[in-house]
Amino acid sequence: MGGCLSGDVNGGKQAIGGVQQRPTSSIPNNAAHNDAVDFFFRSRGQYPLFSQIELSLSALNLVDRDITSKSDPMAVMYLRKKDGKLEEIGRTEVILNDLNPKWIEKITVSFQFEAVQTLVFHVYDVDTKYHNVPVKTLKLQDQDFLGEATCVLSEIMTRPNRTVTLNLTGNFGAGVNRHLGILSVQAEETVASKTVVEINFRCVNLDNKDMFSKSDPFLRISRIVETSAAVPICRTEVVDNNLNPMWRPVCLTMQQFGSKETPLVIECFDFNTSGNHELIGKTEKSVAELERLCLQKEGANFVYPSFSHGNKVLKGQLLVDRFVEKVQYSFLDYISSGFELNFMVAVDFTASNGDPRTPSSLHYVDPSGRLNSYQKAIMEVGEVIQFYDSDKRFPAWGFGGRTSDGSVSHAFNLNGASYGDEVVGVEGIMEAYASALRNVALAGPTLFSNVVDKAANIASQSLSENSPKYFVLLIITDGVLTDMVGTVDALVRASDLPLSVLIVGVGNTDFKQMEILDADNGRRLESSTGRIATRDIVQFVPMKEIHSGHVSVVQALLEELPGQFLSYVRSRKINPIGAPAI
Secondary structure: OOOOOOOOOOOOHHHOOOOOOEEEOOOOOOOOOOOOHHHHHHHOOOOOOOEEEEEEEEEOOOOOOOOOOOOOOOEEEEEEEEOOOEHHHHHOOOOOOOOEEEEOOOOEEEOOOOOOOEEEEEEEOOOOHHHHOOHHHHOHHHHHEEEEEEEEHHHHHHHOOOOEEEEEEEEEEOOOOOEEEEEEEEEEEEHHOOEEEEEEEEOOOOOOHHHHHHHHEEEEEEOOOOOOOOOEEEEEEOOOOOOOOOOOEEEEEHHHOOOOOOOEEEEEEEOOOOOOOOOEEEEEEEEHHHHHHHHHEEEEEEEEEEOOOOOEEEEEEEEEEEEEEEOHHHHHHHHHHEEEEEEEEEEEEEEHHHHHHOOOOOOOOHHHHHHHHHHHHHHHHHHHHHOOOOOOEEEEEEEEEEOOOOOEEEEEEOOOOOOEEEEEHHHHHHHHHHHHHHHOEEEEOOOOOHHHHHHHHHHHHHOOOOOEEEEEEEEOOOOOOOOOHHHHHHHHHHOOOOEEEEEEEEEOOOOHHHHHHHOOOOOOEEOOOOOOOOOOOOEEEEEEHHHHOOOHHHHHOOOOHHHHHHHHHHOOOOOOOOOOOO
């Protein structure tokens, strides 16, 4: 979220200067945005990834179920949950006497990159006696069914015009499935998902809270919600020993501040290593008022709350040196313009996984069809990423295994081919993995650098050809790295490329090394030569923690990917295909 940091003021200085953490569990309803859940995460400085999408529906050649007139259609949209049940998300209005309706009422849905969101549409002919009844209260079993259509939300969002045309079908008599017309669904991302304000704050004449030095101030910005509670949305870094501090620019999205008139509480604290930061003063301003402060070059006095004497007005002031409102291209803008995410996978074939023929092995393939942890990770991540890859041809490698020539390889083709590492679709990866288990002996040690370099070479080649592609390498491993230095060096080199690395840890090994690679402590990786990574490209998730917490591996792994993609294209000033610079 731009220059904003964690909203928790109980942590240490490193936390204040570190990167923002996001939840591993996201919005429970994978379609409709839940403000209560959103505020819960925001109060902890966490921001679940979503973009508000408005869906417009229209239909052609609907079945006429009325005798003396035409059908009066209404559409209902559902989300198909993991257990197969349908959860209603929204309804259109009823349009009278029309077999080719264009509904005006839009249905709002929260797009989540890390979830496969299957949408189901039902169209009904509403009985005449219900025409004056609010659509939300209509009992659907009392209406005539006109047809059903299904699609995945990411299918819509990856189309250049963000529109899909679906055939309506349904059973009418003798179990015959009939074609019942066409439903068109068009998606539009709301402006709120793209609008940001960038603000340069500074203060003058702050009260000194320290005895032997000056205060170490930072700002915390909170949004006033309907319950009158203040929910933190942003925090600046700490400026040491300074009563007239100037902070780095703060970037706030409209999703964070709501509207330009929404009241914001801006508090200035003196940092203390104990975590008990002392309030210096506070003020309440909306984004619109902050903009006026900048234009009029005025300051806002802080106040100090006192229960006995009311608020005390302080001489310390908050000033806005710069205020810029702009629209940024979103992740969906890039994807719908033709940018692709290309999936690659690397599987750990070291001996520490255990003999694949024994049920205790992490590589054991259960005859009953139950997936092992490697198969689960491949399926769950692949099923999401594949929608963003047009040809669905995925490079797949193994590492740490003894191949047919007797040598241990740390980047062999999973399909067993001497040349050509690509397989077709997620099913192709699963088949190649099963075949490799029969033909490759588990060995060791555990080295990542070779497969990272392979992925980086592919990304580098694509970059040299100016291809609109971003690459995602999934590494699934059970072990402790033998080449930690080499892996860090490879990742630092790759941080300049259109590449992200997702790591799934399986088994009960200590994965502290993976957590270091993840760099979620706010410090970027540093190579053996002292080079600092351009950006964070690694996301690590231990399979055991995720399964015990009933959180999808996909959601935990992929939550940072759109942000990593955007950090890459924005740092290189790359616009969506055919889009002007903004």
